[in-house]
Amino acid sequence: MKKKLFISTLAIVLILSMSIAMFAGCNGNAPEFGEQTLGTTKPTNVETSATLTEGMSAFEMLEVGIENFYDADYVASFYNGSVKTKVIGMTITQLVESLKIRKGKGDIEGNNANGASYFADSRSYSSVAKLYEQMIITPDDIRYINATKSGTKYDKKTGTWSIKEWNAEQTGYVDVLDFADEKQNNPTILWMYNLKEDYVIPAGKELPVKKNAMSETTAVEKKDGYYTFTISFDPTETTKDYIGTMKQQLEVNAGMGVDGLTFEELKLQVELWDNGMFKRLFITESYFMKMAGIINSSITLYSDTQFTYEEVDGYKYDENVATFGKI
16 A cells, blocks of 8 residues: 655645745745634534543644544535745745535545545645646546646636636546555645644743744633634654655755755644534644755745535535536
């Protein structure tokens, strides 16, 4: 069996951008993502397999959310990310978006053992890099298509995408792991991190890699209908299973060696409905890298993921599948 290969959205951003321009430094603080727009009310159509109880630690609550995510019969999530970099003296903001829809129970191992159907896309835009790709995964078939860079259009005023030209559709994958092996991406999983309670950095402790930075782990706070907490994780331990894959992909796509690729920070700010379902996730992911004597800096990706567990407008499986290669 092929090893699961997970690559972060941040790596995809860098792969795209470095194919065109060289990064020189990092700029900007966490963006303001605004009010929640997807899944704004507690889901009542779900039967949870894991239950929250009083006195649970933040990590135990996170585990409940993960189990219920994979056990849900239907889930759609929308990811919105942003990273700012300086390229030849100019500050460039890279927008990253991703929609994932799963119909059927998930598989935490990433090989679709429960026979669910998935639709996923990934979109990225800046003045130097563009990406739009779509994936459909069913028990019987896997399909992939991506748009040409020249045919990918994004309207910053309206936030809408339009595709005028697609590359040829790709099929013939043996299974999901075969697809993940080729694309360095597995859209069936929640994330690529290896999260364990031993890797949680307690509040007040300095981050093990990022100097003069402290853990932001907090106690669980109960809100109106949901819980919220923040966990800082050891960035080395949580990413050691795939950092080699990320380094290889950066080198192949940038055409030059990467030296000193080191994860510096991984922070999850979690909002969890009181029935144990994910409401919203904010993730901060930073790493330091050197490349060919040109890059010598830390880069940070900030992201917001929102969830719904029912087929609402814009997040219906069949409607999104119908857009495959047609937007």
